[in-house]
Amino acid sequence: MKIIILGAGQVGRTAAYHLSREEANDVTVIDSNEEILRDLQDRLDIRTVTGNAASPRVLESAGIANTDILVALTNSDEVNMLACQIAWTLYRTPKKIARVRSADFTARDRLFGENGVAVDVWISPEQLVTEYVARLIRYPGALQVLDFADGRVRLVGIRARQGGPLVGEELRTLRVHIPNIDARVAAIYRAGKSIKPEGSTVIVDGDEVFFLAARKDIRAVMREMRREEAPVRRVVIAGGGNIGFRLASELEAKNQVKLIERDHRRARRVSEQLKTTTVLHGDAADEDLLLEENIDSADVFAALTNSEEANILSAMLAKRLGAHKVMALINKPSYAELIESGSIDIAISPQTVTIGSLLAHVRHGDVVRVHSLRRGAAEALEVVVHGDADNSRVIGRRIEDITLPEGTTLGAVVRGEDVIIAHHDITVQPDDHLILFLTDRRHLEAVEKLFQGSASFL
Amino acid sequence: MKDTLLPVAHVFAMVIMVVAVIMLAPLVLAIWGLDPALWAFVVSAFATFVIGALLWLGTRRFKRELKTRDGLMLVALTWVALPAVAGFPLWSYLPIHFTDAYFEATSGLTTTGGTVLSGLEFLPRSINLWRHLLSWIGGMGIIVLAVAILPMLGVGGMQIYRAEMPGPMKDSKLTPRIGQTAKLLWAVYAGLTVCCILSLRLVGMQWFDAVCAGFSALSLGGFSNYDANIGHFDSVPIELVLSAFEVLAALNFATHYLAWSQRGVRAYFRDSEAKAIFGVLFISCFGLAGFLLFKGIYADFPTALRYASFNVISIATTSGLHNQDYSLWPTFAPMWMIFLSSIVASSGSTGGGIKMIRTLILAKQANRELNQLVHPNLVRPLKVGGSVIANRVVFAVLAFVFLYFMSLASLIFVQLASGLDFITALSAIVACINNAGPGLGAVGPGANYGVLNDFQTWVCSAAMLLGRLEVFTLLVLFTPTLWRK
Numbered sequence: 001m002k003i004i005i006l007g008a009g010q011v012g013r014t015a016a017y018h019l020s021r022e023e024a025n026d027v028t029v030i031d032s033n034e035e036i037l038r039d040l041q042d043r044l045d046i047r048t049v050t051g052n053a054a055s056p057r058v059l060e061s062a063g064i065a066n067t068d069i070l071v072a073l074t075n076s077d078e079v080n081m082l083a084c085q086i087a088w089t090l091y092r093t094p095k096k097i098a099r100v101r102s103a104d105f106t107a108r109d110r111l112f113g114e115n116g117v118a119v120d121v122w123i124s125p126e127q128l129v130t131e132y133v134a135r136l137i138r139y140p141g142a143l144q145v146l147d148f149a150d151g152r153v154r155l156v157g158i159r160a161r162q163g164g165p166l167v168g169e170e171l172r173t174l175r176v177h178i179p180n181i182d183a184r185v186a187a188i189y190r191a192g193k194s195i196k197p198e199g200s201t202v203i204v205d206g207d208e209v210f211f212l213a214a215r216k217d218i219r220a221v222m223r224e225m226r227r228e229e230a231p232v233r234r235v236v237i238a239g240g241g242n243i244g245f246r247l248a249s250e251l252e253a254k255n256q257v258k259l260i261e262r263d264h265r266r267a268r269r270v271s272e273q274l275k276t277t278t279v280l281h282g283d284a285a286d287e288d289l290l291l292e293e294n295i296d297s298a299d300v301f302a303a304l305t306n307s308e309e310a311n312i313l314s315a316m317l318a319k320r321l322g323a324h325k326v327m328a329l330i331n332k333p334s335y336a337e338l339i340e341s342g343s344i345d346i347a348i349s350p351q352t353v354t355i356g357s358l359l360a361h362v363r364h365g366d367v368v369r370v371h372s373l374r375r376g377a378a379e380a381l382e383v384v385v386h387g388d389a390d391n392s393r394v395i396g397r398r399i400e401d402i403t404l405p406e407g408t409t410l411g412a413v414v415r416g417e418d419v420i421i422a423h424h425d426i427t428v429q430p431d432d433h434l435i436l437f438l439t440d441r442r443h444l445e446a447v448e449k450l451f452q453g454s455a456s457f458l
Numbered sequence: 459m460k461d462t463l464l465p466v467a468h469v470f471a472m473v474i475m476v477v478a479v480i481m482l483a484p485l486v487l488a489i490w491g492l493d494p495a496l497w498a499f500v501v502s503a504f505a506t507f508v509i510g511a512l513l514w515l516g517t518r519r520f521k522r523e524l525k526t527r528d529g530l531m532l533v534a535l536t537w538v539a540l541p542a543v544a545g546f547p548l549w550s551y552l553p554i555h556f557t558d559a560y561f562e563a564t565s566g567l568t569t570t571g572g573t574v575l576s577g578l579e580f581l582p583r584s585i586n587l588w589r590h591l592l593s594w595i596g597g598m599g600i601i602v603l604a605v606a607i608l609p610m611l612g613v614g615g616m617q618i619y620r621a622e623m624p625g626p627m628k629d630s631k632l633t634p635r636i637g638q639t640a641k642l643l644w645a646v647y648a649g650l651t652v653c654c655i656l657s658l659r660l661v662g663m664q665w666f667d668a669v670c671a672g673f674s675a676l677s678l679g680g681f682s683n684y685d686a687n688i689g690h691f692d693s694v695p696i697e698l699v700l701s702a703f704e705v706l707a708a709l710n711f712a713t714h715y716l717a718w719s720q721r722g723v724r725a726y727f728r729d730s731e732a733k734a735i736f737g738v739l740f741i742s743c744f745g746l747a748g749f750l751l752f753k754g755i756y757a758d759f760p761t762a763l764r765y766a767s768f769n770v771i772s773i774a775t776t777s778g779l780h781n782q783d784y785s786l787w788p789t790f791a792p793m794w795m796i797f798l799s800s801i802v803a804s805s806g807s808t809g810g811g812i813k814m815i816r817t818l819i820l821a822k823q824a825n826r827e828l829n830q831l832v833h834p835n836l837v838r839p840l841k842v843g844g845s846v847i848a849n850r851v852v853f854a855v856l857a858f859v860f861l862y863f864m865s866l867a868s869l870i871f872v873q874l875a876s877g878l879d880f881i882t883a884l885s886a887i888v889a890c891i892n893n894a895g896p897g898l899g900a901v902g903p904g905a906n907y908g909v910l911n912d913f914q915t916w917v918c919s920a921a922m923l924l925g926r927l928e929v930f931t932l933l934v935l936f937t938p939t940l941w942r943k
Contacts, residue, residue, distance in 0.1 A: 002634075026634040034848075042526065047634035 001362065002067045005029045006053035006083055007074035008036045010331055011099065011125055014351035015071060015358055018376060020046045023445070025362070028062045031074075054083045056090055064091045069362060072098040077105060081117045088118030097121045097361055101242065121361055125354040130246040132353045133327065136346060137251065137300055140229040140325065141222055143208065143346055146356075146371045148382045148435050149414040154215055155186065155371065155380050155435070160207040161226035172199035174224060182421035183213040183221040186411045186437035187378070194378070194407065194439040210373075210380075212411035212435055214419040232299040236260070236323070238284030238314050239305030240270040243329065247304065248277045258293055260284045262305075284314040287321065296322030303328045304348075312339055319343045333375045352376065366451055368433070379441045382414075383434050383451050393450055394434075400424035404436075404450070405443040411435045462941065464520035466532045467513060473536055473604050474510030477543055478503050483591060484547070488584035495582040498551035506543055527940055533601050533621040534935045537923055540600065541567055544592055551585060557912045564919045565907075566592030567600065568926035569808055571680020571778035571895035572886075574908040574915070579684050583666060586683050590673040596926070597677025597808035598647045598711075599623065606640035621931045624805055624813055632712055646714045647808075651676045654703040661695035671696075671779075675703045678808045680778025680895035687903065688768070689781040697768045697781060708735060708775035710806035730843030731804040731814040738802060739774060743767035746791055753788050766791075774798035776809040778895020785902035792898050796885060799894040810893030810925045812862060816855045818842050823852055861929045866891055869921050876914050886910075890921035 003019055005012050008031035020027040027046040030053050031037050037048035051058030053074050064070070070087045072080035077100045084096035100106050100122040112119045135145040144157035160167050165177050171185055185197040189208040195201065203209060203225070213221050222228070235251055237244045240261030248259045248270075257277040261267035264281050271279035282289045284303060295301065301323040303311035308330045315328040320343070327346040330336045336347035352372050359370040360382075369382035389396030399410055399422055413420040414433040420426060428434070434451075438444060481503040488496040524532065544567060545559035552559075558574045565572050566589050578586065595603060599622045632639045655672035659665060667683055674681050684690035688697060706714070709732050716725035726732045747759060747766040756762035765782045772779045773795040784792050801817045803809025822840050830836050839846045866887060873883035878900070885897030886907070896903040901910070907918060924932050934940055 020634075026638070028634050045634075045636050 001069060002026045002063065003028070003069045003071060003362065004059070004062050004064060004067050006070070006072040006080065007031055007099075008033065008040055008048075009073065009075060011351060011354055012073040013040060014355055015073060016040065016044055016046055018355050018359060018372070019362060020044050028067075030058060030062050054079045054086060056086055059083070059087065059091075064093060067091070067093055069093075069095045069097065071358065072096070074099070077102050081105070081119060084119045085117055095120050095361065097123065097358065099123055099125065101126055103127075123354065123357050125350055126242040126246060128353050128357060129243050129329070129348065129350045130250060133243070133247055133302060133304070133348060134250050136327065136348075137232050137235065137255075137302075139218060139222065140232050140299070141226055144210075144373070145218075146380060148212075148369055148380075148412075149419070149433050151215060152417070153212055153412050153414060153419050153435055154218055155210060155212050155411070155437070156218055156222065157208060157210045157373075158222055158225050160203050160205060160209050162205045163227035164223065164225040166224040167203050167205055167226070169202065170199065171197060171201050171203065174221075177224055178220055181213070181217045181220050183211050183217060184409075184411045184421045186210045186212055186380070186409045187439050189374070196407075197409070210437060212421065212437075214421075230299070234258075234294075234298045234300075236290075236293065236295060236298045236301045236318070238301070238303040238311070238318075239329075240266050240279065241304065241306055244302075244304040245270050245273070247302065248274055252277045258298075260289070260293075285310060285317055287317065290318060290321050298323045299325065301326045305329070308332060308335060312344065315344045316342075319345075336375065349375070363448070367448070377439075377441060379438045379444065381436045381438065381447070383436060383447075385428060385430060385432050385434060385451060388430060392430075394428045395430055397428055398424065399426050399428065402428070402450075405438075405446040407439040407443055408447055409437045411437055461520075462528065462531060464517045465522050465524065466528050466535060468517040468521050469524065469532055469604075470535055470539070471510050471514035471517060473540070473600065474513065474543055475507055476604060477540065477600075478507035478510055480591065480595065481506060481547065481588070484584040484588040487587055488582065491583055493582040493584050495547070495551045495584045498547050499584060499588075502547040502550055506546060509543070530621050530931060530934050531940065534927065534931055536601060537567070537927055537932070538935075541919070547588055548585065551582070555912070557915050558908070561907065561915045561919050562589065563592060564922050565895075566590075566679065566681065567596035568893050568922040569593050569597050569677045569679040569776070569810070570890055570893040570922045570925075571674065572889065572897070572901065572907045572918070573681065574906060574910075576685055576906060576908060578682065579690075581683075586670060587666075589681050590670040590679070593677040593679030593681055594651065594673035597679065597707075598644055602640045603644060605637055606644050622927070624803075624807070624810075624928055632715055642715055643711050646711050646718065647676065650703065650706060650714070654699070657699045657703075658696060661699055662693060663691070663696060667691075671700065672703075674779060675700050675777060676707045676808065678704065678707050678775055678777040678803070678810075678893070680772070682779065687781065688779050692781070694764060697764065700779060701768055701771045704771055704775045704777045704779070705735070705739065707777070708803045708807050708809045710804045711808075712806050713804075728843065729804075730818060734814050734818060735802055735804060738798065739771060742770050742774065742794065742798060746770055746794065749791060750787060755787060770795055770798070773894055774802040776803050776811055776892050776894040778889070780896065780903045783902065783904040785898045785904060792885075796888050796892075796894070796898070799892040800888065810891070812859060815842065816859065819847055819852060819855050820859065822847075823856075858929065861933065862891070865921075865924050865929055869917055869924075872917055873914060876911070876917070878910075878914060886914075886918060887921050890918045891925035893922060893925050 003025055005016050008029050016027055016029050019025045029046055030049045034050045037050055041048045049062040064087055070093050072083045074080055080098040084098050087093035087096055096119055098119045101124050105111055106124055111117055136142055139145050142156050142158050146155040166174055187210040188195050188197050209225055211221055234256045237248055237259045240259050248257050251257050252275055259277050260280045260282055262283055267279050267281040295318055301318040303315040305311055311328040315326040319326045325345045327348055328344050330347045330349060336349050339347055356371040360367055366384050367381055368384055371380040385394055387395060394402050410422045412422055412435040485499040485503055488499050541560050541563035545563035548562055549556055549559035561574055601622045632642050651672050654675055655668050658668035658671055670683050713725050713729045717723055743766055747763040750756050750766055751759055751762040769780050769784045776799050800811045803811050803813055805813045805815045826838055826840060869887045870883050873887060882899035882901055886901045889895055889897040901907050
């Protein structure tokens with residue numbers, strides 16, 4: 001597919017990286033900063049064009065005329081929306097995805113689509129990251145919580161700890177422990193390496209376990225892996241930027257939220273818009289301020305400022321001062337790897353969170369949701385199967401009869417409103433949503449092929 | 459050093475195996491024509507493949523993605539080491555030394571076209587095909603070929619491409635994927651070659667000669683199957699066809715692609731290099747024809763124009779085909795032609811020399827400096843063809859031209875010290891570094907490079923490689939930082 005990415009910022013660069021490493025994609029990146037582009041072109045097999053992203057002339061020289069997907073990821077909502085509109089009006093670009101951050105725009109449905117701005121899909125990285133952090137706070141103990149089928153099924157990553165009934169036991173005993181609940185362990189990572197989950201696999205202390213379950217069953221399964229943690233009450237957020245502010249407004253109804261913001265004016269503005277949140281003006285890395293605000297009794301400390309170095313340092317400080325669990329927003333994948341093994345409990349990578357929602361739109365039509373995991377090495381997919389038993393290689397077959405590529409597990413089937421956890425004797429029917437986990441995304445092509453069947457040629 | 463060299467050697471091994479496969483073409487011809495060089499090709503192809511395979515297996519452990527410096531190293535290594543492999547059939551069949559075989563193969567791969575061999579019409583056809591085939595592969599670039607057909611070069615590919623493609627501005631690709639760009643360039647190149655071969659056949663050449671001359675013209679090589687070169691045919695239509703395709707080959711292949719995809723010639727008029735090339739060639743052809751007529755070399759203007767234009771176009775575009783011993787003309791004429799060979803060919807073409815775009819940039823820079831003297835407060839960006847050239851590029855061009863002339867001067871001094879006369883030393887080095895082909899004096903179109911001694915031959919081989927890799931890529935090998943960890 002021919003893809004043009006506008007903007008070579010953090011998200012744009014990550015998108016270019018992820019998209020260009022899929023053989024089938026031809027990626028062109030447009031940005032006004034020549035230096036960044038030159039550096040990007042040295043590392044990725046892409047084309048770059050220097051210029052204003054919303055200029056028809058620049059778009060033309062990037063080959064907009066026969067582009068399949070335009071992904072507008074510049075810093076400016078207005079530029080993104082205008083670029084999509086130009087692409088549609090002048091060149092009839094089939095799919096236009098724009099990053100739109102301001103809720104001012106996104107809250108008005110009629111703005112986009114048929115008679116509005118020609119944006120087919122808008123994504124708001126801040127919104128996605130906020131939702132992601134909010135889910136993590138809702139499930140204390142989870143490393144990752146990802147939605148499938150509109151939240152009916154969730155994939156949860158969790159670190160197994162001594163004290164969970166399943167730890168030290170074989171996986172097959174899960175059904176004995178919690179007979180009424182169905183869940184499927186999709187992957188286990190031990191010391192960074194994936195091991196195939198089978199009935200006889202024994203979970204040990206420290207394993208990173210990914211399991212799929214219906215939303216209502218998640219807590220019960222989590223209890224099997226580690227001692228249940230008390231629900232989060234007190235949350236301290238460092239940074240009153242877009243993400244910090246959104247998170248506070250989402251959490252303040254049910255939690256006691258404190259928000260620390262360095263900039264006085266910003267703190268004022270945030271406090272005007274929030275209801276019950278305690279907004280504090282100060283430095284999140286100021287030990288006295290943290291102690292004064294009883295950091296030792298905080299259930300969660302989330303460092304969400306723009307500066308990842310500041311996030312790391314303040315999160316480490318909060319942990320040392322007694323915060324129960326600390327999270328930090330980190331852009332550089334290499335940093336995330338460094339610190340998750342250290343004193344910070346959860347590293348939140350905005351790009352990884354965002355890229356999944358982007359990938360789903362770029363993949364073949366049958367893939368409706370993609371979550372990138374383990375810094376892009378693994379992937380969880382939601383695929384819709386179309387066709388009938390004659391032209392599909394999966395429909396009408398029992399799960400045990402489907403040969404999946406290496407490292408791939410089929411975790412769940414969503415049929416209409418029902419969530420069916422995958423067992424060997426389930427037969428796949430047309431229009432089922434299948435949730436797959438790939439421990440090695442290099443097998444992605446094989447998976448896509450399997451589900452395309454011959455239906456795509458009809 | 460081990461960590462740098464071995465992963466590069468792993469990829470290089472694949473290039474060697476590709477060459478072994480290409481050797482099958484003359485091998486098949488040799489079988490078909492029952493020619494005496496058959497065994498030379500059987501042994502060479504086999505040995506080359508085995509060397510490649512062993513190197514590949516031996517370095518498999520070190521396989522990894524290539525980094526920036528690896529890309530440079532790969533290109534430099536390929537160009538320095540490949541002539542040794544490619545010269546194998548020549549060396550094993552002909553009664554020549556390794557030095558001469560290396561020179562001949564380098565001359566082919568760098569599309570220079572100077573030869574050490576004489577009695578070309580008596581060589582087996584397979585040997586002649588191999589010489590021309592080397593030119594043709596070297597024309598668009600052996601690494602670009604590898605990028606086009608071997609998918610695993612992948613990331614790092616841009617570096618490789620940049621190190622091998624001629625010209626100062628190489629950041630714009632035809633397509634987002636480097637592999638696809640390489641394929642397109644090769645497709646345009648191959649397409650034009652086929653057109654050239656068919657046209658030559660139409661105007662009366664034998665198939666074999668047409669194929670060889672087509673390879674020579676499009677790669678701007680200059681090899682021929684005859685000692686008298688194109689003069690052997692003594693045919694105006696053949697000369698016209700060859701001139702036309704030489705001019706095409708001296709233009710940027712990206713422009714050809716654009717023109718093809720737009721189905722029109724507008725792209726050529728937008729290419730400021732192309733316009734300058736047409737202008738310079740037009741003036742030079744008519745100017746020299748007039749000069750030769752005035753000097754009484756030719757009796758009438760049409761004859762003068764015929765010989766002046768074919769040789770001017772051939773030498774200026776750095777092809778080096780010729781139909782007359784132009785070294786017998788008054789010195790001004792051949793010197794002017796050799797001067798043109800330094801500047802005429804376009805970036806992204808198969809030609810050599812400084813390239814027209816650099817000449818244009820420097821001319822405009824000089825003009826800017828002059829204007830600055832008159833208007834001290836002048837603000838004027840440097841524009842070529844309507845687009846602004848960044849100062850960074852101007853500096854790079856200046857550095858390139860400095861290195862180019864320094865290499866030129868020092869190699870001429872080396873040749874003089876080794877005992878060559880001035881005209882021969884100067885013309886041999888200029889012709890080699892520009893990949894033009896024949897020089898003047900002892901290495902003129904009437905003679906060949908066989909008269910040089912071993913040392914002088916090696917110096918010429920080095921000059922050809924320097925010119926083909928545009929100095930930087932080869933000199934980078936001698937920078938200590940490349941080898942440091």
